[in-house]
Amino acid sequence: MTIRHLRSRPWIRAAVLGVGLLTGCSTTSSTSAKARPTDPLSQARAYLDEHQPTKALGLLTDLHRQTPDDLDVARSLTEAYVKAGQTDAWIAELQKRIAAGERAVDQYMLGLALFSRARDAGAPSVAAFERATALAPDTAEFHYRLGLAQLESEQYTEALGPLRRATALAPDRTAWRLPLAKALHRTGDEPGAVEALGTVVRGQPTPADVTTARALMEQIADPFSGFPKAAEAKLEEGMRYLKDLDAPQHAILAFEEILLDYPDVAVVHALLGLAYQRLDDAGRAVDEFKQAIERAPRDGKNHFYLGELYLARQRPDAARVSFEKAVALHPLLETAWFHLGDIHLERRDLTAARESFTVATSLAPEAVAMRGKLALVYQLEGDFAAAERELRRVVEKDPENMEFSLRLGLLYTEQAMKASRPEARKTAASEAERWLMKVLETQPENAVASRALQQLKAQ
Numbered sequence: 001m002t003i004r005h006l007r008s009r010p011w012i013r014a015a016v017l018g019v020g021l022l023t024g025c026s027t028t029s030s031t032s033a034k035a036r037p038t039d040p041l042s043q044a045r046a047y048l049d050e051h052q053p054t055k056a057l058g059l060l061t062d063l064h065r066q067t068p069d070d071l072d073v074a075r076s077l078t079e080a081y082v083k084a085g086q087t088d089a090w091i092a093e094l095q096k097r098i099a100a101g102e103r104a105v106d107q108y109m110l111g112l113a114l115f116s117r118a119r120d121a122g123a124p125s126v127a128a129f130e131r132a133t134a135l136a137p138d139t140a141e142f143h144y145r146l147g148l149a150q151l152e153s154e155q156y157t158e159a160l161g162p163l164r165r166a167t168a169l170a171p172d173r174t175a176w177r178l179p180l181a182k183a184l185h186r187t188g189d190e191p192g193a194v195e196a197l198g199t200v201v202r203g204q205p206t207p208a209d210v211t212t213a214r215a216l217m218e219q220i221a222d223p224f225s226g227f228p229k230a231a232e233a234k235l236e237e238g239m240r241y242l243k244d245l246d247a248p249q250h251a252i253l254a255f256e257e258i259l260l261d262y263p264d265v266a267v268v269h270a271l272l273g274l275a276y277q278r279l280d281d282a283g284r285a286v287d288e289f290k291q292a293i294e295r296a297p298r299d300g301k302n303h304f305y306l307g308e309l310y311l312a313r314q315r316p317d318a319a320r321v322s323f324e325k326a327v328a329l330h331p332l333l334e335t336a337w338f339h340l341g342d343i344h345l346e347r348r349d350l351t352a353a354r355e356s357f358t359v360a361t362s363l364a365p366e367a368v369a370m371r372g373k374l375a376l377v378y379q380l381e382g383d384f385a386a387a388e389r390e391l392r393r394v395v396e397k398d399p400e401n402m403e404f405s406l407r408l409g410l411l412y413t414e415q416a417m418k419a420s421r422p423e424a425r426k427t428a429a430s431e432a433e434r435w436l437m438k439v440l441e442t443q444p445e446n447a448v449a450s451r452a453l454q455q456l457k458a459q
Contacts, residue, residue: 044076053083071141074105078112087113104135108142115149122153133162140169144176151179156186174203178212190220190298198331202355204362210332217332221299223267231258231265238271248278266296270305277309285309300330307339316343327359334363338370345377353377361390368394372404375411384415402439406449409435413452417459429456 037043040059047056060077067073081090094110097103111128114120129146136142147163150156163180170176181196197213205213227235238254241247255272258265273288289306296302307322320343326336341356357374364370375390388411394404412432419425433456439449 041073041076044080048076048080048083051083053080056080057084068103069105071105071108071139074109075112078109078116082113082116087116102131102135104132104139104142107132107135108145111145111149115152121149125149126153126155138169140166140173143169144173144179147183148179151183156183159183160187172203174199175205175209178209178216181213182216185216185220193220194329194331198328201331201359201363204358207365210363214332217330221301221330223270223296223299223301227265227267228262231262234258235268238275242271242275242278246278248275251275252279264295266292266299266302269295270299270302273305273309277305282309282313298329300326300328300333300336303329304333304336307336311339311343316346319343331359332363334360334367334370337363338367338373341370341373341377345373350377350381354381368398368401368404372407375407379411379414384411387411400442402442402446405435406439406446409433409439409449410452413456416456425459429459432456 037046040063044056044059047053057080060073060080063073064077078090081087091110091113094106094113097106098110107128111125111132114128115125126146126149129142129149132142133146143162144166147159147166150159150162160183163183167173167176167180177196177199181193184193184196197217200209200213234254234257238251241251241254252272252275255268255275258268269288269292273285273292276285276288286306286309289302289309292302293306303322304326307319307326310319310322320340323336323340326333327340337356337360341353341360344353344356354374354377357370357377360370361367361374371390371394375387378387378390388408391404391408391411395401395408409432412428412435416425416428416432419428433453436449436453439446443449
């Protein structure tokens, strides 16, 4: 049972230079199946994504001349030089500019270019970013890049100041909390790291952000960290009985044997609770989960297990408290967020339900049930466009999903019934009929679809 180490270097290097990851901005996807963008920066980004940096260089050079303080342009221009194999020439040009008249944006680009070279990714790039922040102390981007460069150099304590300053200057850049969380973790501030990750997951992170956050959270909250080596064989035996053989009685014997020698190992109490829960012995399960929480109070998964037990026993208020503690301590638990959304939805707290389901779908974007619940909340709030967007994401990937096809039909039916303008009512009714007919072609006995279609024709 060993900690899986988070490899920081690849994602930090990509974030510092750009490499298609313009931090805080959306990346430009391939234009092979789309019309080429018309604005010069988007055109240049498309060329870079298509591995044509030489074409991007011309556009970006002109743009940088016109808007020398635009950091998106400056970052993309540096990326183009690096990808075109002209890093040395670009560094020389920037050093010449700086000698003639130092500007913050030139030091910023110099830091990016130096960071792309392994030999200069440490002190030289840090020095350039430090000069940029000194020249423009209120520019969040410069502090962020300085913090990343220091993090790459394993200067964790030094990185905290710039990263905190960056996130204070640009609180909406929630993804910037990822490197801050890593620096906090490496300097021993686990609660601060978890809080930073909580901000990330609430900010609709990208899949790449989620992957990085999960890896870091696994380091922070590894329940097997420090597990006694002498008991590993017995632990594996118990887990095999519990997970593979569905024999919770035998698992209980194995786990209890471990606790005779190591009574304070929290994860064994949690596993014992899961085994008792499998046997429907709720009382013993609750007791074991509470003992796990007592021994590892900052492990969110123990609160999650207790919450699921309360939920199964029809105790939603107790479950809500446990799930809220779970996500506060372990923000990457998408099922806990999903359960919270359900509880809020049952209480008709649509704002809280939407927030919970939004986080859940960000953490598990392919989970159909979560996206369906989010669509329902949007529909109840009257945001038909958002509800349609969530439902279509499912049916576009799974055209045979009749449940979501029906829900689209019902959504358009509701839109048609509530529309005040005849043109809008006609458009919604047409869409509703299309989706309802699709359902009825596959399920001719579907009473819900039939009633909705009759309702449309009667209006």
